Amino acid sequence: MPSVSKKIHVTIAILTGVMLAACAPTRPPPDLLSNAMRSLEDAQLAEARTYAPLELRFATERYEQAQSAMNATDYGTAARLSRESVANSELAIVKSRLGKSREAVDALKIQNEELRRDLDSVVEENQ
Amino acid sequence: MTRSILFRGLLLLALALMAGCESAPPQRDLDVQRLERSLDQLANDRRFGQLATAELDRARGAVQALRISNSRGPDALSEIYVAERKVDTAWAAAQARDMENQRQQVNQEHSELLVRAARRDATNARRELERQRLLGQIQAEESAQIAQDAEQARLESERSAADAEAARNVATQQKKIAVAQARAAALSKKEAELTAAAAKSKAKAKAKSKVGGK
Numbered sequence: 001m002p003s004v005s006k007k008i009h010v011t012i013a014i015l016t017g018v019m020l021a022a023c024a025p026t027r028p029p030p031d032l033l034s035n036a037m038r039s040l041e042d043a044q045l046a047e048a049r050t051y052a053p054l055e056l057r058f059a060t061e062r063y064e065q066a067q068s069a070m071n072a073t074d075y076g077t078a079a080r081l082s083r084e085s086v087a088n089s090e091l092a093i094v095k096s097r098l099g100k101s102r103e104a105v106d107a108l109k110i111q112n113e114e115l116r117r118d119l120d121s122v123v124e125e126n127q
Numbered sequence: 128m129t130r131s132i133l134f135r136g137l138l139l140l141a142l143a144l145m146a147g148c149e150s151a152p153p154q155r156d157l158d159v160q161r162l163e164r165s166l167d168q169l170a171n172d173r174r175f176g177q178l179a180t181a182e183l184d185r186a187r188g189a190v191q192a193l194r195i196s197n198s199r200g201p202d203a204l205s206e207i208y209v210a211e212r213k214v215d216t217a218w219a220a221a222q223a224r225d226m227e228n229q230r231q232q233v234n235q236e237h238s239e240l241l242v243r244a245a246r247r248d249a250t251n252a253r254r255e256l257e258r259q260r261l262l263g264q265i266q267a268e269e270s271a272q273i274a275q276d277a278e279q280a281r282l283e284s285e286r287s288a289a290d291a292e293a294a295r296n297v298a299t300q301q302k303k304i305a306v307a308q309a310r311a312a313a314l315s316k317k318e319a320e321l322t323a324a325a326a327k328s329k330a331k332a333k334a335k336s337k338v339g340g341k
Contacts (some may be wrong), residue, residue, distance in 0.1 A: 004178060011161040039296055054268060068132055076202070077201070080202060080205040081205075082199060083205065083209050084208055084209055084212070085218070087208070087209045087212035087213060088212060090212070090213075090216050091212050091215050091216045091219060093195035094182075094216050094219040094220045094223055095219050095223075097223045097227075098219055098222050098223035099131060100224055101223060101227050101229075101230050102226050104230050105226060105229050105230045105233050108230070108236075108237050111237060112233065112236050112237050112240055115237075115240040115243075115244055117240070118242065118244070119243055119244060122247055122251075
């Protein structure tokens with residue numbers, strides 16, 4: 001009987017150990033924050049401040065929160081926020097590309113319209 | 128008794144562990160379905176469908192990972208959040224490529240219009256050059272005509288001056304002739320008077336001699 005009780009206690013202790021190990025904070029990959037920082041820099045270089053301000057703000061906020069979590073050794077939260085920051089930065093970069101292209105297209109359309117009007121007016125004058 | 132309590136405890140612990148491994152909650156399924164619908168819509172879109180295949184695949188991977196994920200709590204919410212961003216990124220990437228295509232097209236139009244404008248400018252410049260050339264030619268002809276007219280006028284003026292001089296000479300000559308004629312007439316008259324006087328005195332002398340001879 002004592003030996004059975006001992007076995008049960010050992011089993012419980014092992015299980016508790018496994019559960020505690022599962023709940024322990026896992027250190028994020030070393031490049032996780034630097035990835036987020038690089039993506040954020042890329043987004044800023046892509047002029048996301050102008051073309052995707054909301055996404056850039058989300059990315060910046062999450063990066064800063066990830067840094068705070070990292071400092072507080074809350075690595076799980078840091079990893080999660082870093083991934084969210086990267087996702088927002090990538091979206092900001094693509095939206096900036098879209099915004100710039102749209103702006104260029106709009107400007108070219110206006111120029112083309114003016115050129116066409118100019119050419120047409122000359123044709124009418126000549127007629 | 129103690130043994131029974133311990134077995135129950137273990138059973139409850141096992142049940143709690145199993146509960147932790149249960150299938151994804153319904154909310155996540157709804158999110159997965161929503162994101163998959165969005166991706167299917169993008170993939171089947173005539174305009175954008177083929178423009179961002181890489182981003183579409185990445186988004187699909189994220190949604191697929193979400194479908195099989197066992198995460199709970201903040202991790203689950205974060206996975207949904209990231210998958211949503213990737214779906215948004217796929218849409219934005221497709222729109223960006225479409226806009227790039229439009230940009231190339233509009234740019235092509237712009238180049239063509241610039242070529243047309245340059246041709247028009249060159250034609251206008253040629254026309255202006257021709258106009259200026261004709262204008263110069265007309266002005267040169269007018270100048271030549273004016274010079275010719277001036278020369279003509281000068282010649283006319285010289286001729287008139289010469290004619291006037293000649294007329295003046297003729298008048299002077301005629302005046303001289305008239306004076307000479309008047310003088311000649313006066314002299315003739317005087318000669319006639321003298322001749323008459325001589326004849327008269329001769330007759331008087333003759334008469335006297337006749338009277339003396341008797």
